[in-house]
Amino acid sequence: MERHDNPFHDLWLTEILNPSEFVQMFSPFVVKNMDELFGTTNVVVRGTQGSGKSMLLNLLSTTTRIAYERSSGEKYPWAGNGTTFIAAGIHLIRDNAKIVASRLSEIPEDRRENWAAATFADYVNYVLVQDMLFNVTLLAKEQAKDGCLKSQIEIKLSDDNERNFVEKLSSSNALFGYFSKCKSLDDVSKRVSERLQAYRRYFNFHHDKLDKDVDQTKTVIGEPMIVLAEALRDTGIIPSKTLFFLRIDQHEELYALERTSRYGDIFRKVINGLLALRDSRVSYRVGTRYYAWSEEVGIWGSGAALEHMRDYIYINLEEVFRRPENKRVGTPFDNFAEDVFRRRLKASSFELTEEQMARPLETVFGSSLPARERASRYGKPEKPLLKIPKDWDPKWKVELEALWRKGDFLQAKLGGVWLRQELQQKKNFHRNRDLVAGYPWMEHAARYWVKERNEAALIQMAGAAIQALVWCGKQNIIDLAGSNILSFMSICRAIWSAWLRNVSDKDLAELEGPPSIWIEEQIIGINEASKIWFDKLREGLDGDRRTAFISALGSWFAKSIREDRALSNPGHNGFSLLRSDLESQSDIVQIIKNSLDHGDLIESDHTTKMKDQKPRKKWYLHPLLCPYFRIPYVRTKEPIYTSVEELEQRFRGARSEEDKGMLKVKKRITKKKSSNSKQTQLF
Secondary structure (H helix, E strand, C coil): CCCCCCCCCCCCCHHHCCHHHHHHHCCHHHHCCCHHHHCCCCEEEECCCCCCHHHHHHCCCHHHHHHHHHCCCCCCCCCCHHHCEEEEEEECCCCCHHHHHHHHHHCCHHHHHHHHHHHHHHHHHHHHHHHHHHHHHHHHHHHHHHCCCCCCCCCCCCHHHHHHHHHHHHHCHHHCCCCCCCCCHHHHHHHHHHHHHHHHHHHCCCCCCCCHHHHCCCCCCCHHHHHHHHHHHHCCCCCCCCEEEEEEECCHHHHHHHHHHCCCCHHHHHHHHHHCCCCCCCEEEEEECHHHCCCCCECCCCCCECCECCCEEEEEHHHHHCCCCCCCCCCHHHHHHHHHHHHHHHHCCCCCCHHHHHCHHHHHHCCCCCHHHHHHCCCECCECCCCCCCCCCHHHHHHHHHHHHCCCHHHHHHHHHHHHCHHHHHCCHHHCHHHCCCCHHHCHHHHHHHHHHHHHHHHHHHHHHCCCCCCCHHHHHHHHHCCCHHHHHHHHHHHHHHHHHHCCHHHHHHCCCCCCCCHHHHHHHHHHHHHHHHHHHHCCCCHHHHHHHHHHHHHHHHHHHHHCCCCCCCCCCEEEEEHHHHHCCCHHHHHHHHHHHCCCEEEEEECCCCCCCCCEEEEEECHHHHHHHCCCCCCCCCCEECCHHHHHHHHHHHHHHHHHHHHHHHHHHHHHHHHHCCCCCCC
């Protein structure tokens, strides 16, 4: 990658990087405190799009480990006791798992579900077996070159142990004699490939029926891998204590498949059967999005459900990286984002000094501006934007406008806010300047009052000045990312693109170290990234309704902040519901859950201020959506206490306004066509 390219052009597609690029781009911060990934327990890695699930699972792959072993500057990010392992996997999108449903309609209805489950199970089994055989063979070849990874997992292939290995497979009752004619490891690999090719020919309608040899030897989910692992260890091809990790990536593809094929949750139940085996010889690593993993989905062929902490454990990437509400800096995500950014700059051939290496985000974006400096960008000294009511004491108008003209824009604004608040209004402070000594909102005791209202006040000031909101610098960018590495990369890409559009060719050619990007480009880039993030809402499950719901919330919050001249409720950029409301079967509750699963909303427990003390939860928009709606991303004070009924009304209102807008567009198009029809036509 050259210096004139955008280092973030390909965002976070680590699953399609070649192994050496993966080593260069992967940040070890994502693996810290994740001992479970390298243990013997089944692990479900959950997260929203772009949270790093595939990246984490790819760390286990043999090709990645070989690349680390041969790298001169990077060590494998995990140095624990669990490094004696070998992994294989299935990528449910890339390996086209949904093809299994292509001919379901041809199967008699009374057999359809069982056929789908058995066929899918066998297909998954043999994709995993094929990949494991590939990894064993690959590692043997690479060790023959330079002993790569030999100290961790030595592969021993000989005529004797290959023959013993094939005999074990041939005699296994679980495999129904499918490998009885094989003589070597290579024969086994070819036989597996033939089976998968037979499936693909059938699913792609090249054959009318599934190959009889395949159809009559379908295996139970997970059993072929257990047989394979045991055979590899017992014959000495791999060390006896080697752990087998099986990756199942893009698990949410099964949820989409079930919805389109309309056959319930068959395919996820089959995968659950893998986790229910509780066989220490193999363990599984499942990467999935929240909405695709349900505690209610059971195990195929059994009435039982999976048991958390017994059958599997979670790694919740959002929880790992999310900043606690009472902590501002120094979270794992801050370090993760900084390291990812540093690696992208190095990959783009930028020469970084030692200081720039230590603080790459500040080098490029600078520090985030304090509220007072941001306020100075919204105001001009000669034109106070304060809207002082006529019934206030004229002295207040003179003094607040004097503060404004002196350059204390934010303090002048907060002075007007303070005087509008209910307590001051009751004491008549706004009508009699002599009742107030000094400027109480500027005193040290009021620092928390000011801190809670800074962001909302700045939103109002930007609106009055008809200007774009000023968000820039390292901390703003990290905060707007909402602990999601994809949103962080999206912001960086948009800012870098805005800078590239304005930098001259001469300056670009002379650039050696990383650029210092101007605040104006950062403002433009952040707003562009926010618009892109909003447009992405339509992707995925229930996209149209989620978009309408998030739009209704954003408009509601924006209006609440904009019209609250006293800023009595600066926390009205989120909403709170009773926990009991979430138990209802309301349509809006399902939309909230879907929005949460897709990362559109962020949820946390809410310590209520209500006298009833009933347990509640609160929700906020993903921070990167906030610039689009012109609302603060900072969560302060109390959110809006609401109900399911009110949310439904606002959702219906938003959909109604959307329908009206579409109707107006159609009328304009119809009118335009009508006027054009009066023109003389050629034919």
